[in-house]
Amino acid sequence: MDFHWTKEHQLIKKSARDFGNEQLEPQAAEIDRTGRFPSETVKAMAELDFMGMFFPPEYGGAGTDFMSYILMLEELSRFCASTSAILATHCSLVSYPVFKYGSESQKKKYLTAMCKGEKLGGFALAEPGAAPASGPERVVAIMDGDDYLLNGKKYFVLNGGVADIYVVFAQTGQSAGMKGLSAFIVEAGIPGFKVKRQIEKMGLRAQPTAEMVFEKTRVSRENLLGAENQGYEILKDTLAFAGVAAAAQVAGICQTALELSVKYAKERVQFGRPIACLQAIQWMLADMAANVHMIRLATYKAASLIQEDKTIAYEAAIARMFAARAGVDVCMDAVQIHGGYGYGKELIVERLLRDVKGIIIFENSSEFPQSIIASTLLR
Structure with a gap:
């Protein structure tokens, strides 16, 4: 398996890296500390066509391939994971x-x-129960004339409270569990659809994540996405797609953790010599480099299958599962190499650890990647 980047790929990587250096890195610590939504950055990303990069020009997209999107996300994540998460939610989970x-x-x-970046997308799947379509406060959609009436609560709504357009999963077949899910396009500001509260998080603090309530929210039948009770199919496909993007974000975060750790190991002197001379540090750096390399390979493999319009569930699950494990390991090692400084907020490695955990955990559903991989193997 070999990946050769075209001139367009290389240009997009450079454009994203320059944008990250100039606009993301200078404010990353501040928006992490305050939880401020970077609205001006989202506008700037729209001007660079990041908001619709791989969608066709007839719908306002830039018309690039999917790999370009993956490379762009990876580069942005090196500088500010919160901003890349806002973008990935918009593109992967909504658009x-x-x-x-x-x-x-x-x-x-x-x-x-x-x-075009005129509207921002939000994603509403998780509910207070153990899984979507479970629990007394699950979102239920009932036909009322030509409309659906939605009632219930959604938890951990990504881009919640700042998005203009939400993809919402609600139960239309009330006795069918997840098989009775339907997907809806819901516009912000309609009567009965409101933010109950913003959720304080450990990481990805600048990406708004909300608890939202539906109280007799009237949604037109025309806003049903796909067919009624097709929501579970849409959800599985969307999460597989988004899982590849999440793995790319993890790769970017881990690349930064690796680079910072190498630099620190060369500069930090103990017992009269740099800690890079210690075998224990060398082995940690080697493990980190190997993990970053393998995250990339798994991600690029799955992305290449998307470009070829092939089934991706198995490869996407592998990329997501490995990125979740290896990503945390890489960032934990980065904190360890930096010692007490790594645990403090004066350096950014602690933020990388907080963010890398959030990238994967928020787009998980009750069907974890392990079950997808196992079911494929045991057919």
């Missing part, structure tokens, strides 16, 4: 299902605005 499952009128109305 993608609208593009793949939406009607032509839905694409023209919603996808075009999202690709």
